[in-house]
Amino acid sequence: MRSTIYAAMVAAIGSNLISTSGTVNATEASAARCCKALESAFSNQTYSATDHTSLYQQSIASYFSLQDRLSPTCIVAPRSAQDVSKIVGLLSNGSCQFAVRSGGHGLLVGSSNIAIGVTIDMSGMNSVTLNIDQSLASVEPGAKWIQVYEALDPQGWAIPGGRAGDVGVGGLTSGGGNSFFAARYGFVCDNVKNFEVVLGSGEIVQANNQTNPDLFTALKGSQNNLGIITRFDIVAFEQGDLWGGEAIYANTTIPAQLEAFVKFTDMIEEDPYGSLIFVWDYIPATESITVLNIYDYTSTFANNKTEYPPAFNDFSPSSAIGPPISNTLRIANLSSLTGELNSPAELSNLYATLTFTNNITVLQQVARIIDDELNFYKNNPFYTYASVQFQPLPRIFTSHSLANGGNVLGLDRYHDNNVMFLLDMAWNGSQYDNQIRSLADSVMSNLTSYLHSAGALKEFQYINYAFQDQDPLGGYGKASLAKIKSASAKFDPRQVFQKLVPGGFKLKGAGKGTTIGLV
Numbered sequence: 001m002r003s004t005i006y007a008a009m010v011a012a013i014g015s016n017l018i019s020t021s022g023t024v025n026a027t028e029a030s031a032a033r034c035c036k037a038l039e040s041a042f043s044n045q046t047y048s049a050t051d052h053t054s055l056y057q058q059s060i061a062s063y064f065s066l067q068d069r070l071s072p073t074c075i076v077a078p079r080s081a082q083d084v085s086k087i088v089g090l091l092s093n094g095s096c097q098f099a100v101r102s103g104g105h106g107l108l109v110g111s112s113n114i115a116i117g118v119t120i121d122m123s124g125m126n127s128v129t130l131n132i133d134q135s136l137a138s139v140e141p142g143a144k145w146i147q148v149y150e151a152l153d154p155q156g157w158a159i160p161g162g163r164a165g166d167v168g169v170g171g172l173t174s175g176g177g178n179s180f181f182a183a184r185y186g187f188v189c190d191n192v193k194n195f196e197v198v199l200g201s202g203e204i205v206q207a208n209n210q211t212n213p214d215l216f217t218a219l220k221g222s223q224n225n226l227g228i229i230t231r232f233d234i235v236a237f238e239q240g241d242l243w244g245g246e247a248i249y250a251n252t253t254i255p256a257q258l259e260a261f262v263k264f265t266d267m268i269e270e271d272p273y274g275s276l277i278f279v280w281d282y283i284p285a286t287e288s289i290t291v292l293n294i295y296d297y298t299s300t301f302a303n304n305k306t307e308y309p310p311a312f313n314d315f316s317p318s319s320a321i322g323p324p325i326s327n328t329l330r331i332a333n334l335s336s337l338t339g340e341l342n343s344p345a346e347l348s349n350l351y352a353t354l355t356f357t358n359n360i361t362v363l364q365q366v367a368r369i370i371d372d373e374l375n376f377y378k379n380n381p382f383y384t385y386a387s388v389q390f391q392p393l394p395r396i397f398t399s400h401s402l403a404n405g406g407n408v409l410g411l412d413r414y415h416d417n418n419v420m421f422l423l424d425m426a427w428n429g430s431q432y433d434n435q436i437r438s439l440a441d442s443v444m445s446n447l448t449s450y451l452h453s454a455g456a457l458k459e460f461q462y463i464n465y466a467f468q469d470q471d472p473l474g475g476y477g478k479a480s481l482a483k484i485k486s487a488s489a490k491f492d493p494r495q496v497f498q499k500l501v502p503g504g505f506k507l508k509g510a511g512k513g514t515t516i517g518l519v
Contacts, residue, residue, distance in 0.1 A: 068111075077120075104168065131236075135236050160188050164343065174222065180296040185235065187409070197228065199227045200491075214483070220409070226492060245330050266358060295308075351466070374443070386426075387424040391422070398412050409460065423444065
């Protein structure tokens with residue numbers, strides 16, 4: 001099923017293709033020629049609606065969100081960096097449009113799939129290799145984080161990685177990547193010691209602090225703008241089981257939760273082993289609003305599951321918040337804790353994001369705005385659920401980034417602690433598309449207006465959470481955007497990843513400062 005609110009974006013992508021191909025028919029003809037060449041070069045790895053049909057359908061059906069289940073002209077599944085090199089060379093020389101898919105969890109339609117063209121499905125490149133002597137794990141981009149943890153947990157090792165097991169390594173890491181370990185190690189991308197990358201020319205290069213350092217920095221946050229990453233060499237460390245899980249509370253605890261959240265964010269530097277996601281779930285089918293806190297403590301915690309680590313004293317049963325209604329808190333490995341956080345699939349989904357100052361007055365007003373907006377629709381169940389998440393974004397995350405050579409996220413501009421906000425909506429049925437978009441626009445517009453007036457709004461928009469109308473690359477700031485553009489000009493002089501890869505947030509449109517609901 002394809003969602004109609006995304007049809008406009010698909011059409012826009014199509015219009016961009018026309019400008020390089022002349023007509024839609026020419027674009028289709030070009031894609032058909034490239035697919036024929038791929039079938040010749042990779043006969044058992046190229047799928048279409050008429051050839052290897054079951055594998056073609058399996059690949060499409062494996063996308064997390066319904067709106068990204070487009071039907072490309074063909075799908076090619078590389079097994080190595082050399083395969084990717086040959087595929088990119090063929091597509092580049094044939095001027096064929098393409099998309100690159102890692103885990104298939106991204107919600108920006110067309111960013112990892114394409115309607116007319118070739119989709120490179122990296123999911124078969126999913127190996128995880130631990131080098132204990134070098135304290136590195138080499139991970140291919142098609143792996144999902146659950147596969148990474150299942151490989152490393154039995155060996156007593158870990159890497160900073162995704163918090164939901166069904167998310168892919170490639171997309172999360174190239175977009176920055178938050179993790180349970182962010183206060184200790186920074187963003188996931190900042191723990192990459194080396195990228196193996198296929199450039200637009202088909203050349204395979206390494207990018208690290210010594211070799212291609214400008215590309216190395218620019219890859220940390222730029223997503224699909226510079227090349228196809230075929231291997232991440234990521235810092236690994238010894239890690240035992242963790243304390244963590246989910247705890248559900250009544251919405252009457254929200255005032256106390258807000259106070260505890262602000263304090264936790266400001267104090268995280270004193271105990272960087274703590275990780276918190278503060279979630280409100282609005283579920284129209286039950287006409288209820290619940291609070292879901294996701295706690296994780298990454299130091300070995302020997303006490304039993306009923307005791308909270310010191311970092312979470314303000315959330316403990318003896319605090320003003322009181323005991324949760326129910327919980328899954330336990331001592332468990334990363335595979336177990338991240339497997340618990342997978343989102344419901346087989347729905348259409350929308351993400352939108354903002355960043356603002358960590359301040360109790362600000363957070364209280366944000367809470368009022370969200371409550372007013374979503375309560376208005378509580379008895380009109382056109383969405384399956386609406387979730388809002390508040391995640392700490394303290395300065396300590398960025399300090400690790402700077403120590404590891406920097407990235408292009410631009411968070412080093414901020415010297416205060418901040419909050420990353422996510423609006424996550426899911427629905428079933430294209431008849432609700434316009435209502436969903438209207439509600440998202442209203443929520444984000446009102447939040448943006450208030451935060452701007454309060455002087456609390458930050459430019460940064462987390463690219464992995466951004467909606468199609470937002471400008472996360474521009475939100476990185478002029479200096480960071482200039483680094484990405486410079487790397488693009490140097491390492492992709494033919495602009496393959498700007499002209500032939502139309503999906504995702506591209507450099508041409510970056511820097512315009514667009515935010516949902518803000519004209």
